[in-house]
Amino acid sequence: xxxxxxFNLSGWTCPLPLRSYPTVVMGHGxxxxxxxxxxxxxxxxxxxxDLLKQMGDSAVLxxxxxxxxxxxxxxxxxxxxxxxxxFPGGNIGDLAVNGTVNDLAMSGARPLFLxxxxxxxxxxxxxxxGQIAASVGKACEAAxxxxxxxxxxxxxxxxxxxxxxxxxxxxxxxxxxxxAPDRARPGDAVIVSGTMGDHGMAIMSxxxxxxFEAPIVSDTAPLNGLVEVILNVTKNVHCxxxxxxxxxxxxxxxxxxxxxxxxxxxxxxxPIRPAVQAAxxxxxxxxxxxxxxxxxxxIVPEAAADAVLEAMHAHPLGKDAARIGAVxxxxxxLVVAKTxxxxxxxxxxxAGELLPRIC
Amino acid sequence: xxxxxxFNLSGWTCPLPLRSYPTVVMGHGxxxxxxxxxxxxxxxxxxxxDLLKQMGDSAVLxxxxxxxxxxxxxxxxxxxxxxxxxFPGGNIGDLAVNGTVNDLAMSGARPLFLxxxxxxxxxxxxxxxGQIAASVGKACEAAxxxxxxxxxxxxxxxxxxxxxxxxxxxxxxxxxxxxAPDRARPGDAVIVSGTMGDHGMAIMSxxxxxxFEAPIVSDTAPLNGLVEVILNVTKNVHCxxxxxxxxxxxxxxxxxxxxxxxxxxxxxxxPIRPAVQAAxxxxxxxxxxxxxxxxxxxIVPEAAADAVLEAMHAHPLGKDAARIGAVxxxxxxLVVAKTxxxxxxxxxxxAGELLPRIC
Numbered sequence: 001x002x003x004x005x006x007f008n009l010s011g012w013t014c015p016l017p018l019r020s021y022p023t024v025v026m027g028h029g030x031x032x033x034x035x036x037x038x039x040x041x042x043x044x045x046x047x048x049x050d051l052l053k054q055m056g057d058s059a060v061l062x063x064x065x066x067x068x069x070x071x072x073x074x075x076x077x078x079x080x081x082x083x084x085x086x087f088p089g090g091n092i093g094d095l096a097v098n099g100t101v102n103d104l105a106m107s108g109a110r111p112l113f114l115x116x117x118x119x120x121x122x123x124x125x126x127x128x129x130g131q132i133a134a135s136v137g138k139a140c141e142a143a144x145x146x147x148x149x150x151x152x153x154x155x156x157x158x159x160x161x162x163x164x165x166x167x168x169x170x171x172x173x174x175x176x177x178x179x180a181p182d183r184a185r186p187g188d189a190v191i192v193s194g195t196m197g198d199h200g201m202a203i204m205s206x207x208x209x210x211x212f213e214a215p216i217v218s219d220t221a222p223l224n225g226l227v228e229v230i231l232n233v234t235k236n237v238h239c240x241x242x243x244x245x246x247x248x249x250x251x252x253x254x255x256x257x258x259x260x261x262x263x264x265x266x267x268x269x270x271p272i273r274p275a276v277q278a279a280x281x282x283x284x285x286x287x288x289x290x291x292x293x294x295x296x297x298x299i300v301p302e303a304a305a306d307a308v309l310e311a312m313h314a315h316p317l318g319k320d321a322a323r324i325g326a327v328x329x330x331x332x333x334l335v336v337a338k339t340x341x342x343x344x345x346x347x348x349x350x351a352g353e354l355l356p357r358i359c
Numbered sequence: 360x361x362x363x364x365x366f367n368l369s370g371w372t373c374p375l376p377l378r379s380y381p382t383v384v385m386g387h388g389x390x391x392x393x394x395x396x397x398x399x400x401x402x403x404x405x406x407x408x409d410l411l412k413q414m415g416d417s418a419v420l421x422x423x424x425x426x427x428x429x430x431x432x433x434x435x436x437x438x439x440x441x442x443x444x445x446f447p448g449g450n451i452g453d454l455a456v457n458g459t460v461n462d463l464a465m466s467g468a469r470p471l472f473l474x475x476x477x478x479x480x481x482x483x484x485x486x487x488x489g490q491i492a493a494s495v496g497k498a499c500e501a502a503x504x505x506x507x508x509x510x511x512x513x514x515x516x517x518x519x520x521x522x523x524x525x526x527x528x529x530x531x532x533x534x535x536x537x538x539a540p541d542r543a544r545p546g547d548a549v550i551v552s553g554t555m556g557d558h559g560m561a562i563m564s565x566x567x568x569x570x571f572e573a574p575i576v577s578d579t580a581p582l583n584g585l586v587e588v589i590l591n592v593t594k595n596v597h598c599x600x601x602x603x604x605x606x607x608x609x610x611x612x613x614x615x616x617x618x619x620x621x622x623x624x625x626x627x628x629x630p631i632r633p634a635v636q637a638a639x640x641x642x643x644x645x646x647x648x649x650x651x652x653x654x655x656x657x658i659v660p661e662a663a664a665d666a667v668l669e670a671m672h673a674h675p676l677g678k679d680a681a682r683i684g685a686v687x688x689x690x691x692x693l694v695v696a697k698t699x700x701x702x703x704x705x706x707x708x709x710a711g712e713l714l715p716r717i718c
Contacts, residue, residue, distance in 0.1 A: 024483040029513030038511060042489055046496035047475070047506040059507035061472055063432075063531065065424035073422075077474030077527055081512045113420055115436035116406070117525045119478070124383040130401055137405035147406040148418035151525075152397060153440045154388030155716065161518040166476045166510075168436055168527035172422065357514065 027352020031245025031291075034352040057103040057241060060173065060180075072175075074109035076100055077168040083357045085132065085162050088202050089218030092165055093135030095293060095359060098222050100167040101143045102242040105224040106296065108179040108231060109171030111143060116167055117151040121160030129163065136165075143222035145169070176235045181258035183238040186329040189305035190263060191298045193226060193312060194219070194320040195271045196248050200290035200355050201279045208283070212275050221294030226317045230298060233311045239299035242292070244359060246350050249288045251297045252335040253349040260332045264344075265325025267337045288337075289350050291358045299327060386711020390604025390650075393711040416462040416600060419532065419539075431532040433468035435459055438525045442716045444491065447561045448577030451524055452494030454652060454718060457581050459526040460502045461601040464583040465655065467538040467590060468530030470502060475526055476510040480519030488522065495524075502581035504528070535594045540617035542597040545688040548664035549622060550657045552585060552671060553578070553679040554630045555607050559649035559714050560638045567642070571634050580653030585676045589657060592670045598658035603718055605709050606648040610656045611694040612708040619691045623703075624684025626696045647696075648709050650717045658686060 027034040058076030065071055080096040097114065104111040116136065120129065140147055198219040205216050223242060230237060239259070241251045248270065256263045272287050280287045294317060300308050305323060312318030335347045386393040417435030424430055439455040456473065463470040475495065479488065499506055561577040563569070582601060589596060598618070600610045607629065615622045631646050639646045653676060659667050664682060671677030694706045 022485055024479045024481055024485065024488065024513055026481055026513050026515065028479065029511055035511055039509070042485070043475075043492050043509065043511075046489075046492040047499065047509070048496075059472070059474075061507060061529075063430055065426065065430060066428070067424065067426045069425070071422055071424060071430060073529075075472060075474060075529060076508050077476045077525065078510045079476040079478050079512045079525060081478060081514050113418070113434060115418075115434060115527050116402075117436045117438040117527075119438050119440060119523055120383045120387065122383055122385055126381055126383065126401070129383065133402050133405040137407075140406065146408045148408065148420060149435050150398070150402065150406070151437045152388055152394055152402075153438045153523075153716075154383055154385050155440050155520060155523075156385065158517065159520040161514060164478055164512075164514075164523070166436065166438060166525035166527075168474050168476075168525075170420075170432075170434060170529065357512075 026356040030350065030352055030354060030356060031250050032350035032352050057106040058109065060107055072173040074104045074107040074171040074173055076103035077166065078103060079164060079166040080359055081164050081357050082203065082359050083161060084206055085128070087206050087218055088215050090220040091132055091135050092163065093132035094139035095220050096165040096167045097136055097139035097143060098220050098293060099359060100169040101145060101222045101224055104169050104171035105227040106240040106242055107173060108177035108227065108237065108240065109173045111145050111169055111171040111224050114140065114145050114147045114167050114169045115149045116147045116165065119160060119164040120152065120154045121162055122154055122157040124162050132163065143224060177231060179237050179240050181239055181255055184255050184259035184261050184299045184327045185238060186261055186327050187302050188238055188299045188327040189302050189323055190265060190325040190327065191300065191305065191309060191321060191323050192248065192270065193296045193318045195273045195276065196243065196292060196295065197272060197276045197280065197287035197290035199293040200358050201276045203358055204283065204355055205279060210279060212279065214275055216275050216279060219292055219294035221317055223294060223296050223317060226296065226312065226315050229311050229315045230308055233307045234300065234304040236304065237298060237300050240296055242296045244291050244293060247289045247291055248297065249347050250349055252347065255299060256335050257333050262328040262331035263325060263335045264328055265337055268340050269322055269324045271320045271322050285354065288347060289354050291355065293359065385715040389709065389711055389713060389715060390609050391709035391711050416465040417468065419466055433463045433466040433530040433532055435462035436525065436527040437462060438523060439718055440523050440716050441562065441718050442520060443565055444521050446565050446577055447574050449579040450491055450494050451522065452491035453498035454579050455524040455526045456495055456498035456502060457579050457652060458718060459528040460504060460581045460583055463528050463530035464586040465599040465601055466532060467536035467586065467596065467599065468532045470504050470528055470530040470583050473499065473504050473506045473526050473528045474508045475506045475524065478519060478523040479511065479513045480521055481513055481516040483521050491522065502583060536590060538596050538599050540598055540614055543614050543618035543620050543658045543686045544597060545620055545686050546661050547597055547658045547686040548661050548682055549624060549684040549686065550659065550664065550668060550680060550682050551607065551629065552655045552677045554632045554635065555602065555651060555654065556631060556635045556639065556646035556649035558652040559606070559717050560635045562717055563642065563714060564638060569638060571638065573634055575634050575638060578651055578653035580676055582653060582655050582676065585655065585671065585674050588670050588674045589667055592666045593659065593663040595663065596657060596659050599655055601655045602651045604650050606650055607656065608647045608706050609708055611706065614658060615694050616692045621687040621690040622684060622694045623687055624696055627699045628681055628683045630679045630681050644713065647706060648713050650714065652718060
């Protein structure tokens, strides 16, 4: 805990490797190395506690019930600053609900209750706010969650971007479910629930004014139903992660690092829509690094993999699910892609900004 | 639930009384009538559920424990957009922790876990962020809570104001405690925990560049310890509310409306620091409407009032506590102040903006 007083800014020294950035840059919010450094070197030392160090999509906490047992809750928060507010397939409202629902679901929790905090910019059309509130309501209904507490703040014109939304959420983790980023084991199968890169390229196509024959549509969706399907096959799921900022590459790297294992995958088995692939090529982007808002990565014991995959295929959000690779004992902490031409390459954590303000 | 599609903005009609505001204005965030209208007419119909309708500082939810009983949790969220980020007595960091700690405490809960969502503006000095993170950590330690989950987003320069922080929190409500805005009963005593208006005038004095002989300092503080002291006297506390945006006037009006009772108070018994009084007179403000960040209003049965007051006086945050009035059966929904010269006046809910971006 720092001893510096509130007004004594001179006492604060910026720990490496933040020192090379005297100010916040867009990359600090992009889900890559720069954001990880900010959390590890600036926030964590000040907030430091064991629960924060779980570094999952949501924190897992235990509340004793008085009869010697405990309720296990997932608790998660996410702020949404996506630009533009409306995009093909959704808007900031349903994105904000689905984002927190998914973070809760990734610990195996059944999402129950959400909070909603709105930061409105003076001048936002009331009609726009009404549309977004309606989308929030519909997304809650679809995911089976309730917003039970909220907050509204207004900032002066020029100090926001229409609106920002924070959602936080509480979910209940069923007994016997223990999903965590550090539970991947050599031999486990790596499964993705569907096509990669749809959300990021939907945002990008609007921003860049790109027109494709078939428009690219965001995959924003609540994944708690799909997670329930997976847990009905086996409670022994090792890791779940929704592939948001930083895309599939960031998720695989985080899981490999947390579990201290290697991950290998066949690049050609990763499902990618042709339009997304084409748009990525046009813009010089790698779809493995592009954000999704309705796709998850599951790491499950090999023995359960086929049954999990079969169950996922029967769910609308898992119909394109594919087994893409495996956890290995070699190259701990590294993710290696086997390329179509028989070679292999290290797929690193993205450094900083790829597509800012994607969610 | 609205049926309007995400892109069909033309279908949305703005319900009265929002119609007179085609866009969001600062007053919609100021804790008064305009904000209440926004919540009631725009958000609530879309999110509508019984828990949201509790309209307390935090929502109360019950989780069955499996042995026929239930854990009662308080869940609350608050976004902080205070300007300037640093002010006499605190900064946005400790304000964000204390604000949510207090919202939880106002339902009688013991605050346990917080989330922290940071929206950073590109260009924010890393040193400033470090200072604020340190204040967040210290405030958590002081309040006895832990930040266990977080989120960081970065927005482009010119689309924020340094940083905004959302904190959400979970607390555990002890058995036998049932505090709610609709529980005030005629005959109850109305107690305030200390001087009114300190936080708002501390912010205002910095913004306006006012210099006083003794600087006005924000009262930002965690109130959970004081609440514990009160509950040790009696679990039968009817209402608790921290007097933030809209000040004492807003709190009394909200409680009178929710409980459908009248409230009367002696204006001269409300503790106000001379410097705050002087600053308010200079700026033409009524201190009853000015925000506090470490003061609460308690409505307790008359029989317990003296003992509660005595216990509060023994706590550092309650040493200036005062009984200011009573709940009455007359003029349901109205708050009436008895003035020093023997008259009386209705103290209404503030309409809109008094001091924007105070928290």
